Amino acid sequence: MSLHERLASWSEDELGVTGRVLDVVRAPAPVLSTVGADVDPTAQDVVQLAADLVATMRVSPGCVGLAAPQVGVSARVFCVDVSAHPKTQRHHGTFVLCNATVVEASRNEKSREGCMSVPDFTGDVKRATRLVVHGALPGTGESVTVEANAFEARALQHEIDHCAGLLFLDRAAGAHAIYARKTYL
């Protein structure tokens, strides 16, 4: 797996706007089950949304990613930053992708996931640990194709699912794969 240098060097400073901390919506909010709209990554409201997502992620303890539907906006935009997570192998730091799609996915592994929008449950979900994702950077609109592995791959799939109106609950591995959360971040 090769690191995408452009993505790895990206930071929210490039957006040129100050991110606002937004409220995170919780299931069963309908926006979380709605397929997000494609966006123009160069549009000013998308640039602001990107900055807001990063700002909201930053102030949320343990948060490694946040998608637009989680702040009430039905759009295909999300941010991730898995750099501080112990399960992370290689990573690209903080970045935001618009209109992202999975190009390749392989080597599924099951692991326990949680979500700020589903604070009372965690669940076992099988996800690819090798992933290729295509998307666009907010602001410049540059097209990027990024290879991700391990926990960054899981985070990307979780956020791409949010943009498609899916929660990790929709991918529960079985009837006993959802657990009541006992400790909160």
Place this chain on the structure above:
Amino acid sequence: MTLHAITVLGHDRPGIIAETTGKLAGLGLNLEDSTMTLLRGHFAMMLICAGEAPGADIEAALAPLSEDGRLTVSVREVPAGTAAAGISGTSWVLTVHGADRPGIVSRIVGELAAVGGNVTDLTTRLAGDLYLLVAEVDLPAGVDAAAVEAALAAAGTELGVGVTLRGAEADDL
């Protein structure tokens, strides 16, 4: 060799399983299948055990569990070999989540029953206003899974909940 179905329900506290299974072991009974969970904080255990002890002896042995009135124990003989009527078909995982309201389970699983689908495992949970159902489902061979998915989606729309039906994956190693 007879099979007995035993249920223990009621106020949760440490030691219920240890006491129950200790009594059963003392009667020479073997635990075949069992499940235990907390339902809204209430202890709920069901098990099938095999052995020669008569039901009355099992009831007598377990009677101390219910002495303080906080647990209910039932013992019932069940016939052997009643594995579900051998549906040969496909296995699926069904997820339903959305705002809580009465009738979600009956409406959704009604769609499965209508095509002869068999629910083999099911849990539902309520947290705040979020209702969640996850079930494992066998569909008989020949059933059009896409049509079932469409029917489930329509029922979900009617109820205002999201419904997902996915193939149950088993990786043989």
